[in-house]
Amino acid sequence: STASKGGYDHFMLKEIHEQPQTIRDTLRGRVSDTNQVMFPELKLSREQLLNFNRIVIVACGTAYHAGMVAKHFYEALLRRPVEVSVASEFRYSDPIVDQHTLAIIISQSGETADTLAALREAKVKGATTLAVVNVVGSSIARESDEVIYTYAGPEISVASTKAYTTQLIALYLVGLYIAEQENRLGPTVVAGYVELLKALPAQVAQVLKLGPEIKELAQGLSKSSSFFFLGRGFDYAVAMEAALKLKEVSYIHAEAYAAGEMKHGPLALVEPGVTVVCFATQSALYDKMLSNVKEITARDGGAVALVKDGDEGLDTRSVDSVLRIPSTHDWFMPILAIVPMQMLAYYIAAALGREIDQPRNLAKSVTVE
Numbered sequence: 604s605t606a607s608k609g610g611y612d613h614f615m616l617k618e619i620h621e622q623p624q625t626i627r628d629t630l631r632g633r634v635s636d637t638n639q640v641m642f643p644e645l646k647l648s649r650e651q652l653l654n655f656n657r658i659v660i661v662a663c664g665t666a667y668h669a670g671m672v673a674k675h676f677y678e679a680l681l682r683r684p685v686e687v688s689v690a691s692e693f694r695y696s697d698p699i700v701d702q703h704t705l706a707i708i709i710s711q712s713g714e715t716a717d718t719l720a721a722l723r724e725a726k727v728k729g730a731t732t733l734a735v736v737n738v739v740g741s742s743i744a745r746e747s748d749e750v751i752y753t754y755a756g757p758e759i760s761v762a763s764t765k766a767y768t769t770q771l772i773a774l775y776l777v778g779l780y781i782a783e784q785e786n787r788l789g790p791t792v793v794a795g796y797v798e799l800l801k802a803l804p805a806q807v808a809q810v811l812k813l814g815p816e817i818k819e820l821a822q823g824l825s826k827s828s829s830f831f832f833l834g835r836g837f838d839y840a841v842a843m844e845a846a847l848k849l850k851e852v853s854y855i856h857a858e859a860y861a862a863g864e865m866k867h868g869p870l871a872l873v874e875p876g877v878t879v880v881c882f883a884t885q886s887a888l889y890d891k892m893l894s895n896v897k898e899i900t901a902r903d904g905g906a907v908a909l910v911k912d913g914d915e916g917l918d919t920r921s922v923d924s925v926l927r928i929p930s931t932h933d934w935f936m937p938i939l940a941i942v943p944m945q946m947l948a949y950y951i952a953a954a955l956g957r958e959i960d961q962p963r964n965l966a967k968s969v970t971v972e
């Protein structure tokens with residue numbers, strides 16, 4: 604019934620709209636009055652943190668994409684190699700993991716069979732395991748050395764939305780926490796970042812107001828035969844999640860690509876009827892993205908740009924449509940960039956009359972291999 608869906612037609616849309624609150628819930632208790640990061644639930648000592656020379660992140664699906672964002676953040680912040688693996692690959696790859704490894708396992712359900720097996724593999728090899736999990740008391744939460752819960756609440760839609768953004772929040776906090784413990788960042792700098800994280804719920808609420816605009820855009824885009832989602836750095840990580848959302852609920856072929864790789868093959872596929880969504884939220888890579896956008900429009904592909912408010916380099920003279928979102932530090936842009944993409948996937952699927960909450964062939968939690 605729509606009552607159980609809080610008045611929304613689908614759980615997916617309800618859960619998209621819950622994100623300001625779930626982000627707030629995931630921050631609560633983890634940030635102090637002076638904007639320092641605290642994790643009362645972690646037993647890890649400062650000595651243990653200093654002992655890690657590498658971080659491996661393991662997950663499946665949307666949780667894997669959250670890990671891709673975390674990799675960029677941790678490498679920038681902690682200057683330590685971070686490897687992200689899909690659990691089904693990791694578990695059979697004789698992974699290079701030892702007692703100097705921090706293994707971060709991400710899972711909404713805490714029950715994904717491959718992710719659980721990967722956690723066990725990392726433990727056997729001597730890694731310290733830290734799980735970022737939504738479901739309290741789940742298998743992964745119980746077996747991991749350390750657990751950080753996301754407070755997304757029950758997620759019913761098979762396509763994950765609020766779990767992803769709360770995973771990002773938890774992962775950002777972990778990075779800041781480690782940097783703080785290692786004295787890489789002083790309290791004032793940490794406080795500045797925490798202040799930005801605390802501003803995200805209101806900014807996400809702003810992004811949600813794009814709903815009607817995105818719904819209208821989706822009507823036209825629902826006729827596309829295929830989609831590419833392009834970005835660089837953090838934007839590439841978000842593009843991967845955006846493409847997954849669209850294929851899950853709309854059944855339209857969608858692919859994420861590192862923008863600079865397009866010319867090495869996929870550009871051959873760009874023609875009228877193909878829509879290319881270009882993410883341009885990363886200042887340092889902005890000019891590079893502009894050139895990539897031109898590669899698309901020169902081939903008559905439909906181009907949609909996702910930019911920060913105030914962006915003057917991309918408008919409807921250069922692309923078919925522009926979505927403008929509030930801005931924060933480039934590191935935290937993924938939270939604001941994914942929300943319009945969740946809505947775009949939702950409204951395209953709705954325009955096509957798809958099931959949305961329970962896509963064909965997919966399961967919410969994959970507990971068998």
Ligand code: G6P
Nearest residue numbers: 664665666710711712715763966
């Ligand atoms: C399934 C779900 C996805 C989810 C993935 C990992 O494929 O449909 O939405 O991202 O499993 O699930 P987990 O519960 O481990 O995050």
